[in-house]
């Protein structure tokens with residue numbers, strides 16, 4: 001761990017990169033719902049016939065009166081959630097990422113975003129790691145289409161701890177939210193006591209040769225890449241961009257000024273998601289070399305999550321290569 | 332537990348019919364000024380809006396978002412002119428504002444806009460993209476019931492709108508949750524944009540469809556004020572399942588050349604047509620908000 005040379009407060013103490021604690025992000029969602037159920041009587045949850053998968057069944061089992069099954073009808077679920085918000089509830093509408101965004105986009109746009117409803121859309125099973133289910137279930141466009149909606153908060157927590165915190169914190173702001181998480185176990189490595197604020201990026205590593213800006217599961221992958229690069233005396237600034245909207249442009253510009261180049265890493269299309277947001281911010285504020293790691297305008301396929309990260313160019317070695325390319329482009 | 336609601340404003344059927352006619356005149360005047368907007372649907376549903384706002388709803392216009400209010404969701408946002416005219420006539424905002432329909436910087440957006448951004452009193456949520464209102468109404472009804480509140484929820488749908496799959500998703504949700512603090516109106520005018528409904532997408536047997544989805548269905552003449560009032564009461568008494576008023580109307584009702592003609596779904600009258608329309612909808616004791624032809 002000696003490559004982590006400056007601030008480490010955002011990471012858990014004594015983080016073991018070889019053997020991190022593994023936990024499901026979706027379980028962070030489920031546990032947070034139970035906590036909210038106890039503390040906030042306005043919180044209600046909608047189920048779209050995947051409650052067990054997304055872990056909202058944890059809430060259902062404790063608060064059955066505040067859980068409403070709407071069946072496999074995502075468009076209706078978003079509308080029902082909006083109606084619950086009209087009468088003062090804080091509805092959580094949850095299903096898989098693709099069905100939480102692609103199917104009901106118009107409903108989210110009109111009845112939730114435009115109408116500024118206090119609806120919390122929580123999407124599990126996002127990105128490539130739903131693996132064997134294949135491309136139909138691998139949401140790689142969800143961040144892009146949620147990010148473009150006015151009024152919408154878009155949150156991409158990187159682990160269990162952060163998912164838990166995002167779900168608790170989103171109830172403190174009256175606004176529509178999209179929170180993106182995953183099915184599988186993944187390293188749980190953020191410090192639950194570190195400051196966590198929507199719209200304020202976390203700096204995990206304070207190096208100065210290149211900045212990696214990552215979101216979701218790719219934050220961990222980027223940490224591993226930084227360790228690898230440290231062996232070659234390349235020191236990485238690592239930013240966990242847990243909020244894609246509102247976007248922390250200041251953090252991006254500061255990193256570009258101080259390290260001279262940027263690499264973005266996400267389990268999502270390069271275009272329109274985190275990479276798009278970074279490129280937009282820098283083009284306007286401080287043009288700098290940027291390399292993108294993510295899905296390259298392609299759909300996924302069946303396979304293991306790790307195999308897909310490798311095949312679709314999102315694994316550690318692609319991040320390492322992208323950093324080297326970015327550094328070469330520095331003036 | 333309700334404060335003095337000042338409803339009913341009118342109990343006399345004659346008064347209510349006269350107000351409905353005034354609202355029709357208002358719609359024509361609004362559309363003459365805006366030169367853009369829908370004539371047919373708004374004219375067709377003026378009687379139901381009058382029955383609700385001038386007799387049945389628990390509302391207090393000076394406190395449009397009072398805790399005890401009944402909720403109205405207009406799923407067919409395109410018939411906004413009849414809602415706006417009714418709200419203005421009922422005192423939610425000045426009649427003068429009806430001149431701003433579809434104009435820049437106005438609150439009377441082409442389709443109802445959200446409270447937060449446009450702030451038109453009486454509107455709860457945006458509509459315009461069809462098919463979404465029933466889900467919202469069901470969500471509101473479930474939420475009110477969960478809070479133990481007696482407020483009633485009304486939702487207004489079109490018949491063409493029933494082509495949207497989400498309507499039937501919401502219908503299932505309403506029945507599954509035994510939602511009985513909800514009354515749905517379907518404006519059965521047999522018209523939509525491209526043609527008559529049965530030519531665009533067959534809906535019949537429509538009452539049976541809704542019954543089979545678990546609704547208590549009432550078939551009514553949407554231009555018979557007494558029948559509308561009585562059936563709203565009956566629907567409210569239905570227990571354990573949602574109620575639906577299959578409301579037979581004529582698109583463009585009150586203006587002979589528009590009546591029952593789908594071509595009047597989405598267009599305003601020109602000046603010539605407006606003159607004829609206003610002469611057929613003869614003036615009322617309530618008075619117009621504008622004298623369009625004399626520029627006042």
Ligand SMILES: Cc1ncc(C[n+]2csc(CCOP(=O)(O)OP(=O)(O)O)c2C)c(N)n1
Pocket residue numbers: 371372373407409410459460461462488489490491492493518520522523524582596
């Ligand atoms: C999702 C969506 N698709 C298409 C439209 C365009 N559109 C507006 S009104 C309408 C027809 C609706 O028919 P109906 O519900 O019978 O209303 P009416 O013609 O009686 O006013 C259509 C297709 C829309 N507003 N929303």
